[in-house]
Amino acid sequence: DQQVKQNSPxxxxxxxxxxxxxxxxxxxxFDYFLWYKKYPAEGPTFLISxxxxxxxxxxxxxxxxxxxxxxxxxxxxxxxxxxxxAVYFCAATEGYSTLTFGKGTxxxxxx
Amino acid sequence: SQTIHQWPATLVQPVGSPLSLECTVEGTxxxxxxxxxxxxxxxxxxxxYSVGIGQISSEVPQNLSASRPQDRQFILSxxxxxxxxxxFYLCAWTMTGGDGNEQYFGPGTxxxxx
Numbered sequence: 001d002q003q004v005k006q007n008s009p010x011x012x013x014x015x016x017x018x019x020x021x022x023x024x025x026x027x028x029x030f031d032y033f034l035w036y037k038k039y040p041a042e043g044p045t046f047l048i049s050x051x052x053x054x055x056x057x058x059x060x061x062x063x064x065x066x067x068x069x070x071x072x073x074x075x076x077x078x079x080x081x082x083x084x085x086a087v088y089f090c091a092a093t094e095g096y097s098t099l100t101f102g103k104g105t106x107x108x109x110x111x
Numbered sequence: 112s113q114t115i116h117q118w119p120a121t122l123v124q125p126v127g128s129p130l131s132l133e134c135t136v137e138g139t140x141x142x143x144x145x146x147x148x149x150x151x152x153x154x155x156x157x158x159x160y161s162v163g164i165g166q167i168s169s170e171v172p173q174n175l176s177a178s179r180p181q182d183r184q185f186i187l188s189x190x191x192x193x194x195x196x197x198x199f200y201l202c203a204w205t206m207t208g209g210d211g212n213e214q215y216f217g218p219g220t221x222x223x224x225x
Contacts, residue, residue, distance in 0.1 A: 006154075034213060043201050043216030044155070089155060098145070098170070099214060103154030 003027045004092050006102035015111050019077040023090030023102055026071065030092040034099070035064060035075045038087045047088075048075070080109045113138035117202050117217035125225055130175075130189040132220050134202030137183065142204040144185040145214065146177055150198040161185060162207065197224045 005024045013019045021035075031052040036044035050057040050064045050073065057064050063076045077084055090102040114137045124130060136142050146158040157170045159177035167177050174193060178186045185202055199221050203214040 036216075041199075041219065041221065043203070043219050046213045046215070049213065091155075098157055098160055100157075101147075101155040 004090055004100050004102040006090055006105045008105050010106040012108045012110065013080045015082055015109055016079045019080045019107055021075040021088050021105050021107065023073050024071060025092050029094045032093050033066060033073050034091045036089040036091060038089060044089055082109050082111055085109050115202060115204055115215060115217040117220055119220060121221045123223045123225060124192050126194055127191050130192050132187040132200055134185040134217055135183055136204045139206065141182060141207050143207055144179065145203040146187050147201040147203060148198045149201065192224045194224050197222055
């Protein structure tokens with residue numbers, strides 16, 4: 001049973017526009033959520049996170065929104081840049097437990 | 112600052128051969144250590160994690176094993192590789208009881224089993 005789901009395997013966006021990456025989860029005990037960015041043949045790098053006590057966290061061009069009632073979070077990238085092209089993984093955890101990752105969404109930002 | 116190393120970067124091994132992948136972390140002590148595998152279409156799958164020397168938890172039953180002989184060393188092994196073991200293997204660390212749970216990943220090892 002997949003507890004963290006990223007239903008869009010890929011997303012194409014034009015440079016300068018907004019990229020919205022979505023993630024759904026089923027475990028109501030998850031209390032911390034993270035987004036990782038991964039380039040081919042490299043390890044993922046931490047991007048942004050949000051605690052379940054918040055509904056929004058912003059860091060520069062990246063904003064994560066959390067809707068606990070819908071068990072849904074999203075990552076907004078504004079404006080999108082070609083260098084943002086990568087695979088984005090959503091992850092969730094309960095307390096200091098291990099991370100559960102989604103399958104990832106490949107973002108392609110075209111000039 | 113902390114750094115994490117993995118080697119080798121790429122590996123091609125025949126079916127039935129043994130495997131040993133090594134991961135070391137520098138600049139921190141008593142980290143939690145993790146092994147993940149990224150297989151095509153399956154995202155990041157947690158294989159093993161360790162909260163201390165000699166302490167290994169397995170998330171997925173398989174023909175792989177892990178060991179932690181030293182505080183900052185984590186080894187992934189197999190006695191006999193299967194074709195299905197092909198993938199991109201990632202080691203990660205986080206501070207014990209760390210605030211935020213952010214994990215820091217190594218560069219990864221691309222394993223191809225032929």
